[in-house]
Amino acid sequence: MATTVSEALQLLISNKTAIKEAIIGKGVEVANTDAFSTYADKITSIPSNEETLKGLIQRDLTAIDIPDGTVTIGESVFFGCTNLTTIVIPDTVTRIQAYAFNSCTNLSSVTFGRGVTTISGNTFAGCSGLKEMIFTGKVPPTLESPNNSLGSTSATFPIYVPDEFIDVYVGKESFANYVNRITPISERND
Numbered sequence: 001m002a003t004t005v006s007e008a009l010q011l012l013i014s015n016k017t018a019i020k021e022a023i024i025g026k027g028v029e030v031a032n033t034d035a036f037s038t039y040a041d042k043i044t045s046i047p048s049n050e051e052t053l054k055g056l057i058q059r060d061l062t063a064i065d066i067p068d069g070t071v072t073i074g075e076s077v078f079f080g081c082t083n084l085t086t087i088v089i090p091d092t093v094t095r096i097q098a099y100a101f102n103s104c105t106n107l108s109s110v111t112f113g114r115g116v117t118t119i120s121g122n123t124f125a126g127c128s129g130l131k132e133m134i135f136t137g138k139v140p141p142t143l144e145s146p147n148n149s150l151g152s153t154s155a156t157f158p159i160y161v162p163d164e165f166i167d168v169y170v171g172k173e174s175f176a177n178y179v180n181r182i183t184p185i186s187e188r189n190d
Helices: 006-014 163-171 173-180
Strands: 086-088 108-113 134-135 157-163 183-184
Touching: 157 163, 163 173, 163 183, 173 183
Parallel strands: 086 108, 108 134, 134 157, 157 183
Antiparallel strands: none
16 A cells, blocks of 8 residues: 555556546645656646645646645745646635746746735746736735746736736835736736
8 A cells, every 4th residue: 555645656657547637635745846757747637635735846747726725835846847838826825935836938827816925936937938927816915036936027928917906016016027017907818
């Protein structure tokens, strides 16, 4: 019987079981940051009921369902997942730690739930495919590293925010480097 996530995955792979989705139950912690990297070509989605997603480095991950109830997206959790294209962060997430989506080069759209209060440094650095970021909250999150929390300050993609809170985002000190890209969400073309 497997006692760790890595052992369970190894058992499934050795039995030629096709893994399309891994559900990490509440209270399970993946301590080994390489737990999924060995099986990168076998898993396409990792939804989680864990309060903190961490250590799920999965370079070939194509989709992620971050369910309601998730509170923190851990450091480097999706670092280098070059096949991810769109991320929707639920309202229950309050913190996104450093490097969480760093170097996700095909990531084109990120939607932040209303509950995000903090985005750490280098979270979206190296995400060269970004075409938009969408913030849905009334209060802009604190960017712990204003020069790189949302990727390069020289990027030109729009940062959409709720129309009625444009002044709040423009006035947020940590958003100062992004002011020229802050755009009312009503101007977004779906």
